[in-house]
Amino acid sequence: MLVKTLKLQNFRNIAKAVIEFDEKINIITGKNGQGKTSVLESLYYLALTKSFREKADKVVLQHNKEFFNIEGTFLSDRKEELTLRLYFSDIEGKHLFFNKKKVNRFSEMIGRLPVILLSLEDLSLTYGVPQYRRRFLDILLSQVNPLYLQALQYYKRNIMQRNQILSLISEGTEKIDALFPWDVQLIQYGSEIIFNRLQFVRFMNDHLQDNYRQISEEDEKIEVRYKTFLKNADDQITIDSIQEQYESKLSATYRDDIKRQNTLIGPHRDDLLFFKDGFLLKSYGSQGENKTFLIALKFVESAYLKKKNNEIPIFLLDDIFGELDTERIRHLLSYLIREGQTFVTTTLKEKFNTLHLKEENFIKIKNGRMVH
Amino acid sequence: MQHTGIATLDQLINLLTRLPGIGRKTAQRLAMFVLKSDPDYAQQLAQAVLNVKSEIHFCKRCFNIAEDDLCSICADPKRDVSKICVVEDIVDIMAIEEAHVYHGLYHVLGGAISPLAGTMPEDLHIRELIERVKSEAVKEILMALNPSTEGEATMIYISRLLKDSGVTLTRLASGVPFGSHLEYLDSATIGRAIDSRREL
Numbered sequence: 001m002l003v004k005t006l007k008l009q010n011f012r013n014i015a016k017a018v019i020e021f022d023e024k025i026n027i028i029t030g031k032n033g034q035g036k037t038s039v040l041e042s043l044y045y046l047a048l049t050k051s052f053r054e055k056a057d058k059v060v061l062q063h064n065k066e067f068f069n070i071e072g073t074f075l076s077d078r079k080e081e082l083t084l085r086l087y088f089s090d091i092e093g094k095h096l097f098f099n100k101k102k103v104n105r106f107s108e109m110i111g112r113l114p115v116i117l118l119s120l121e122d123l124s125l126t127y128g129v130p131q132y133r134r135r136f137l138d139i140l141l142s143q144v145n146p147l148y149l150q151a152l153q154y155y156k157r158n159i160m161q162r163n164q165i166l167s168l169i170s171e172g173t174e175k176i177d178a179l180f181p182w183d184v185q186l187i188q189y190g191s192e193i194i195f196n197r198l199q200f201v202r203f204m205n206d207h208l209q210d211n212y213r214q215i216s217e218e219d220e221k222i223e224v225r226y227k228t229f230l231k232n233a234d235d236q237i238t239i240d241s242i243q244e245q246y247e248s249k250l251s252a253t254y255r256d257d258i259k260r261q262n263t264l265i266g267p268h269r270d271d272l273l274f275f276k277d278g279f280l281l282k283s284y285g286s287q288g289e290n291k292t293f294l295i296a297l298k299f300v301e302s303a304y305l306k307k308k309n310n311e312i313p314i315f316l317l318d319d320i321f322g323e324l325d326t327e328r329i330r331h332l333l334s335y336l337i338r339e340g341q342t343f344v345t346t347t348l349k350e351k352f353n354t355l356h357l358k359e360e361n362f363i364k365i366k367n368g369r370m371v372h
Numbered sequence: 373m374q375h376t377g378i379a380t381l382d383q384l385i386n387l388l389t390r391l392p393g394i395g396r397k398t399a400q401r402l403a404m405f406v407l408k409s410d411p412d413y414a415q416q417l418a419q420a421v422l423n424v425k426s427e428i429h430f431c432k433r434c435f436n437i438a439e440d441d442l443c444s445i446c447a448d449p450k451r452d453v454s455k456i457c458v459v460e461d462i463v464d465i466m467a468i469e470e471a472h473v474y475h476g477l478y479h480v481l482g483g484a485i486s487p488l489a490g491t492m493p494e495d496l497h498i499r500e501l502i503e504r505v506k507s508e509a510v511k512e513i514l515m516a517l518n519p520s521t522e523g524e525a526t527m528i529y530i531s532r533l534l535k536d537s538g539v540t541l542t543r544l545a546s547g548v549p550f551g552s553h554l555e556y557l558d559s560a561t562i563g564r565a566i567d568s569r570r571e572l
């Protein structure tokens with residue numbers, strides 16, 4: 001997908017702007033608080049009808065204005081010209097238009113304009129708690145496989161019901177036998193989730209290494225492992241063998257489950273571990289290495305989504321160049337140029353000086369206005 | 373909560389509010405309607421409410437609604453007594469009957485197992501179902517429960533109880549609804565239908 005033009009009205013500190021983009025690299029520069037992130041945010045809004053930093057639409061509406069409007073023209077990989085427009089006003093609410101036609105269900109549009117965002121908050125993927133990594137897996141796999149989403153929903157509901165039974169058993173109002181119908185389903189849906197995640201981990205390992213080396217140009221071994229209660233958990237494992245192990249593990253842990261009134265094993269407890277040369281990245285890796293890894297991970301995400309809808313996503317990279325040296329930035333950009341269209345924000349234009357970019361690749365923003 | 377200050381009117385409003393889907397505002401409107409209507413209507417309405425409770429009750433055998441001891445389905449000699457279709461709710465019987473393809477008997481559980489909602493197996497008519505399997509000439513039990521975690525759990529629970537009973541246990545196929553266009557179905561439905569495909 002290609003963004004050709006973007007028209008903004010009353011969005012954050014941008015009162016009015018019409019921006020034409022380069023087909024490959026767009027570097028949005030400016031001092032702090034000038035509106036760089038807001039430009040990325042508006043593209044994200046068109047793609048997903050909401051912001052990545054704020055829940056309420058009202059917050060991005062410029063102070064003392066009645067409406068905001070975001071309008072983009074696009075060229076799909078099949079060379080169709082598309083337009084998307086998002087309009088919001090306090091009174092009329094939020095409206096989305098696709099090729100000038102009103103879109104009734106926003107969910108139909110999601111995925112039409114595939115975007116991959118990388119901002120400093122994504123560092124929680126490597127540094128943060130396991131929940132972030134499970135969320136990463138779940139969101140991505142659900143987008144590509146609706147059966148995964150369904151299994152996940154059933155699984156979550158089942159865990160809630162099972163935990164309730166565990167409490168009742170520990171209070172003495174129910175017998176251990178009452179777990180049975182929930183355990184059967186836990187094993188069924190839990191195994192399906194783990195199986196799919198393991199297949200994706202294989203996909204990651206097939207791609208990550210290359211992606212990482214393209215940026216770092218050093219011979220480092222990058223590896224992802226899925227941390228779970230199962231033995232020999234790799235992409236070769238069959239669903240049957242997962243179910244078998246699951247069952248015997250559950251019968252070994254149910255007493256602890258009752259004591260804690262909580263289900264202690266399962267995909268809701270699993271994690272992803274990232275390694276560089278055999279050492280955990282989050283504990284041993286430098287900040288630059290962690291960032292390099294994250295970028296490589298985002299490329300995997302992009303490759304995976306591309307498989308789904310045959311459309312190369314646009315990349316939004318918000319302020320992530322802080323710890324990266326010029327070499328890595330150079331490799332990253334040359335990689336991105338091959339991939340698709342990229343939008344980058346930075347306060348450090350100097351970092352890009354030696355990269356032989358053209359004037360068209362830079363967009364300077366000052367106080368909400370594009371300056372040339 | 374505002375009150376009208378008139379005790380009899382307030383009582384009617386309070387009682388109406390307890391009906392499912394009726395909020396305070398609606399209850400007030402309904403009460404005002406009754407108040408303004410002619411006396412005949414109020415009389416008929418009150419009597420109809422009483423009749424529902426005194427003349428209709430649940431079938432002793434399958435817990436469908438019935439006017440006599442047995443419901444019209446259980447009392448119908450043309451029904452195939454070798455089959456029992458297990459449903460969560462009476463409205464499910466109505467839905468299946470409208471299809472005119474099933475000619476066996478029913479058994480209404482009165483819900484599905486849900487610990488979070490406080491519904492455990494002993495709160496449902498499961499024991500009675502097991503009794504029926506023992507005492508009637510049942511050959512097949514068709515489970516027609518809702519496709520939810522709770523419906524599934526109930527099915528698993530009952531299946532285990534009936535494992536050695538000799539009856540055939542079947543369940544509704546999860547698949548593509550007849551007459552629907554594939555392009556309008558959500559992909560999860562299509563996915564499950566492909567997973568549970570049959571040989572032609």
Ligand SMILES: Nc1ncnc2c1ncn2[C@@H]1O[C@H](COP(=O)(O)OP(=O)(O)OP(=O)(O)O)[C@@H](O)[C@H]1O
Nearest residue numbers: 012013032033034035036037038059060061062063
């Ligand atoms: N609803 C709004 N109306 C007007 N101005 C706003 C609104 N919301 C945010 N702003 C202002 O818009 C400006 C631009 O914010 P933005 O996050 O885009 O800056 P930035 O260029 O990315 O800065 P940084 O380099 O610090 O990340 C900020 O000064 C912010 O205070």
Ligand SMILES: [Mg+2]
Nearest residue numbers: 036037319345
């Ligand atoms: Mg910013």
Ligand SMILES: [Zn+2]
Nearest residue numbers: 431434443446
């Ligand atoms: Zn009956």
